Amino acid sequence: MQEAAIKQEIRALLRERNGVLLAHNYMRDEVQEIADITGDSLGLSIEAARTAASVIVFCGVHFMAESASILAPDKTVILPRLDAGCPMADMISVEGLLAMKERYPGAPVVTYVNSSAAVKAASDICCTSANAVRVVNSLPESELIFTPDKNLGSYVARFTGKTIHLWEGYCPTHERLRVDDVTRLKQAHPDALFICHPECNPAVVALADHVCSTSGMYDFCRQSTAQRFIIGTEAGILYRLKRENPAKEFILASPALICPNMKLTSLEDIREALTTMAPVVKVPEEIRVRAKRALDRMLAIPRD
Ligand code: 13P
Ligand code: SF4
Numbered sequence: 001m002q003e004a005a006i007k008q009e010i011r012a013l014l015r016e017r018n019g020v021l022l023a024h025n026y027m028r029d030e031v032q033e034i035a036d037i038t039g040d041s042l043g044l045s046i047e048a049a050r051t052a053a054s055v056i057v058f059c060g061v062h063f064m065a066e067s068a069s070i071l072a073p074d075k076t077v078i079l080p081r082l083d084a085g086c087p088m089a090d091m092i093s094v095e096g097l098l099a100m101k102e103r104y105p106g107a108p109v110v111t112y113v114n115s116s117a118a119v120k121a122a123s124d125i126c127c128t129s130a131n132a133v134r135v136v137n138s139l140p141e142s143e144l145i146f147t148p149d150k151n152l153g154s155y156v157a158r159f160t161g162k163t164i165h166l167w168e169g170y171c172p173t174h175e176r177l178r179v180d181d182v183t184r185l186k187q188a189h190p191d192a193l194f195i196c197h198p199e200c201n202p203a204v205v206a207l208a209d210h211v212c213s214t215s216g217m218y219d220f221c222r223q224s225t226a227q228r229f230i231i232g233t234e235a236g237i238l239y240r241l242k243r244e245n246p247a248k249e250f251i252l253a254s255p256a257l258i259c260p261n262m263k264l265t266s267l268e269d270i271r272e273a274l275t276t277m278a279p280v281v282k283v284p285e286e287i288r289v290r291a292k293r294a295l296d297r298m299l300a301i302p303r304d
Pocket of ligand 1: 025039040041042114128129171199213214215
């Protein structure tokens with residue numbers, strides 16, 4: 001079937017179900033194109049809680065659909081591909097976290113939103129790539145545990161005098177970006193700014209002109225007077241960057257910057273999910289309440 005026809009079917013099903021289609025900034029172009037809202041992981045979950053729709057089709061990975069379920073428990077959250085996971089979120093278990101807490105008694109746990117609901121529930125406060133420094137500096141304690149991303153934790157450590165015990169997790173996609181990739185591109189395009197996500201390796205982050213979350217990249221590139229950007233995050237971000245800045249040039253820092261999980265969801269999967277109203281992601285109430293506490297504590301921190 002033609003792409004246009006599937007898109008029409010999806011729109012009709014969304015109307016019928018009183019549904020809203022949310023897509024992460026890394027989704028395939030055609031999925032972003034048909035979405036009601038695109039955004040970063042936490043921004044989309046906040047939209048899920050805010051929307052009047054009763055069905056949320058979350059095009060992203062599993063932990064994001066869980067966050068939507070935590071913040072919008074009365075809505076039906078559908079993740080079209082249940083197998084779309086996040087290897088970084090899977091690098092930490094509740095048991096592992098509890099063992100680490102025993103090693104550092106009294107140290108609060110700051111957990112990146114790229115984590116399961118159960119791990120959030122065992123944490124004191126969440127953070128995103130956009131507010132991690134603010135979250136860490138908001139805590140009264142001078143020593144803390146940061147999970148699961150050691151790269152984001154190392155980045156945060158540059159902006160705080162606190163002692164940070166890092167969980168050894170990382171994003172395999174961002175980890176593939178090498179210093180050589182960036183230096184070669186910088187030499188070829190000396191006028192370009194290098195922008196990267198803090199999930200990149202610290203040696204790569206050290207080369208960046210600007211470090212930010214996926215949504216932060218849209219703002220930065222729109223406002224910047226530069227004409228050319230080397231982009232150090234997942235390839236899906238290029239869709240909106242190019243559309244919003246047609247006169248500017250965006251160069252992906254490495255062809256390896258593709259997250260296989262983010263690329264799983266197709267238009268056919270979305271149509272199937274809306275037809276069958278499955279798979280549904282629902283966080284059990286006992287975990288949800290505790291995980292929400294960690295998210296709410298983060299959301300209560302004033303923005304700069
Ligand atoms: P953002 O929260 O910046 O959208 O990042 C999510 C993610 O999966 C990064 O790899
Ligand atoms: Fe997880 Fe990395 Fe994929 Fe984001 S890009 S979903 S952190 S594996």
